[in-house]
Amino acid sequence: MTTHVENCLAQWVNQLYRSAFISGESADFYYLNRGPGPIPGETPGVSPLNVEAVRKDFPILSRKINGKPLIWFDNAATSQKPEPVIEALAHYYREYNSNVHRGSHTLANEATDAYEKAREKVCQFIGASSPDLIVFTRGTTEAINLVAQSYGRMVLRRGDPIIITVMEHHSNIVPWQLISEQTGAVLNVVPVDDNGVLDLDVYQKLLAERPGLVALTHVSNVLGTVNPVRLMIQMAHDYGVRVLVDGAQAVPHLPVDVSELDADFYVFSGHKMYGPTGIGVLYAKRELLEAMPPWQGGGNMIRDVHFDRTVYNRIPHKFEAGTGNIADAVGLGAAVDYLRRIGMAAVSQHEQQLTAYAMEALAAIPGVRIIGTAPHKAGVIAFTVADCSLERLAGRLNDAGIAFRFGHHCAQPVLRRFGLEESLRISFGLYNTRQEVDRFIEVLQQNIDRPFPWFY
Ligand code: PLP
Numbered sequence: 001m002t003t004h005v006e007n008c009l010a011q012w013v014n015q016l017y018r019s020a021f022i023s024g025e026s027a028d029f030y031y032l033n034r035g036p037g038p039i040p041g042e043t044p045g046v047s048p049l050n051v052e053a054v055r056k057d058f059p060i061l062s063r064k065i066n067g068k069p070l071i072w073f074d075n076a077a078t079s080q081k082p083e084p085v086i087e088a089l090a091h092y093y094r095e096y097n098s099n100v101h102r103g104s105h106t107l108a109n110e111a112t113d114a115y116e117k118a119r120e121k122v123c124q125f126i127g128a129s130s131p132d133l134i135v136f137t138r139g140t141t142e143a144i145n146l147v148a149q150s151y152g153r154m155v156l157r158r159g160d161p162i163i164i165t166v167m168e169h170h171s172n173i174v175p176w177q178l179i180s181e182q183t184g185a186v187l188n189v190v191p192v193d194d195n196g197v198l199d200l201d202v203y204q205k206l207l208a209e210r211p212g213l214v215a216l217t218h219v220s221n222v223l224g225t226v227n228p229v230r231l232m233i234q235m236a237h238d239y240g241v242r243v244l245v246d247g248a249q250a251v252p253h254l255p256v257d258v259s260e261l262d263a264d265f266y267v268f269s270g271h272k273m274y275g276p277t278g279i280g281v282l283y284a285k286r287e288l289l290e291a292m293p294p295w296q297g298g299g300n301m302i303r304d305v306h307f308d309r310t311v312y313n314r315i316p317h318k319f320e321a322g323t324g325n326i327a328d329a330v331g332l333g334a335a336v337d338y339l340r341r342i343g344m345a346a347v348s349q350h351e352q353q354l355t356a357y358a359m360e361a362l363a364a365i366p367g368v369r370i371i372g373t374a375p376h377k378a379g380v381i382a383f384t385v386a387d388c389s390l391e392r393l394a395g396r397l398n399d400a401g402i403a404f405r406f407g408h409h410c411a412q413p414v415l416r417r418f419g420l421e422e423s424l425r426i427s428f429g430l431y432n433t434r435q436e437v438d439r440f441i442e443v444l445q446q447n448i449d450r451p452f453p454w455f456y
Pocket of ligand 1: 138171219246248
C-alpha cells in the first residue's frame with residue numbers, strides 16, 4: 001500500500017513533468033506511476049518492464065480492429081507513439097511554432113531552443129561526443145543518401161569496391177548503386193549462412209581489397225540478426241576503411257553507443273523508435289562532417305552568400321539546408337526522453353524474452369519455417385508456412401486484429417538468398433506481451449489449412 005507521503009511525492013513529480021513537457025492535460029505515464037523507488041536506468045541488473053503499465057502510454061493500443069483488440073506486431077515497419085510524444089508535437093504547434101535560427105522574437109527563440117535541445121538529447125542517447133555530430137534528416141534513407149552523395153562522391157573512384165551485406169534493406173543498397181553509377185565504384189556483398197549469420201571470412205577477404213567504404217546494418221529487418229558491428233568496424237579500421245552502420249532496427253531495441261562502437265557513420269529513423277515520422281539522424285565523426293561537402297544547398301546551411309562564392313555554415317547546419325522538420329525533431333526528443341526513462345536495457349531484455357518465447361511457439365507448428373535463426377537475434381521473426389497460401393493467412397491474421405508484414409520487407413536480396421520472394425513477418429516493440437504472442441499463435445494454427453493434414 002502506498003503511503004500519503006509517497007502519493008504526494010508521486011503527484012509532485014507528475015506535476016513537474018507536466019509543467020515541463022505537457023500543456024494542460026493530465027499525465028498518466030508508466031514511469032511516473034510505477035510507484036516509489038528509483039526509475040530503472042540503463043545499467044545491468046535490469047528491472048523487468050511493467051508492460052501493462054507501458055501499454056497505457058500508447059492510446060492507439062486500445063483500438064479495436066474488426067472488433068478485436070489491436071495487436072501491433074509491425075514494429076519493424078514503424079512503432080506506435082506514446083502520449084508524451086503526441087503531447088510534445090501538439091504542445092509545439094499550440095504554443096511555440098516558429099522557424100528556427102533566424103528569428104529575433106520569443107517564439108523563434110523557444111523553437112530554436114527546443115530543436116537544439118532535441119539534438120542534445122539524441123547526442124546523449126547514442127553516446128555521441130557532441131551535438132555538432134548529430135545531423136537531422138528525414139530518416140535512415142535520407143541519411144544514407146546524404147553519406148553516399150557527399151562522402152561517397154568525395155572519396156570513391158572508378159573500380160573502388162563498396163562493401164555491403166546480403167541482408168541490407170533496399171535503402172542501404174540502392175543509394176550505393178546510384179553512387180556507383182556516378183563514380184564507377186563497384187558493390188561487393190558479404191553473404192550469410194543458413195542461420196542468417198554473416199560470413200566474416202569473406203568480409204575479411206573483401207576488406208583486404210581496400211574498399212572505399214563499408215555499409216552494413218546493425219540489425220537485419222528480415223532475419224533479426226544482430227551483427228557484430230563493433231568487431232566488424234574494428235576489422236575495417238585495421239585496413240583504414242570507414243564504416244556506415246544502419247541502426248534503423250537497433251536504436252529502438254538495444255542500448256547503442258556510437259563512440260564505443262567507434263562507428264564512422266551511424267544512421268536511424270525517429271518513427272521506428274516511438275518518435276514521429278519524417279525525422280531521422282545521421283551521426284558522423286567530426287573530421288568526416290568537417291571534410292564532407294554539403295549535399296543540398298539553401299537557407300540555414302550558409303554563413304555568407306555572394307554570386308561568385310558561398311561560405312557554408314558550421315556543422316551540423318551545413319547539412320540541414322532549408323527549414324527542417326522542427327516539430328518532429330522536438331517529438332523525437334520526447335521519444336528519447338521516454339526511452340531513457342524506461343531504460344534501453346529493460347526494453348532489450350523484454351524484447352529478447354518475448355522473441356525467445358515466440359520463436360519456440362512458432363517453431364513448434366508443423367510446416368512453419370523461420371527465416372533467420374542466428375544466436376544473437378532481435379525481435380524480428382520472418383517465416384513461411386508450407387503448403388499454405390501466405391496471402392490467405394495474412395488476411396485471416398488481419399481479420400483477428402493482428403498487424404504484421406507480408407511481402408518482401410524492402411529487402412529482396414536476403415529473402416532470395418533463402419529462396420523466397422515473400423514471407424510473413426512479426427516484429428516486437430516494448431509494449432508487446434506474451435498474451436499477444438499466444439493469440440497470434442492461436443489464430444495462425446486455426447487458419448493453417450492442410451491439404452494432407454496427416455502428413456504433418
Ligand atoms: N534500414 C533498415 C534496416 C530498415 O528496417 C528500414 C526500414 O524498415 C530502413 C533502413 C529505412 O528506414 P526509413 O524508411 O525510415 O528511412
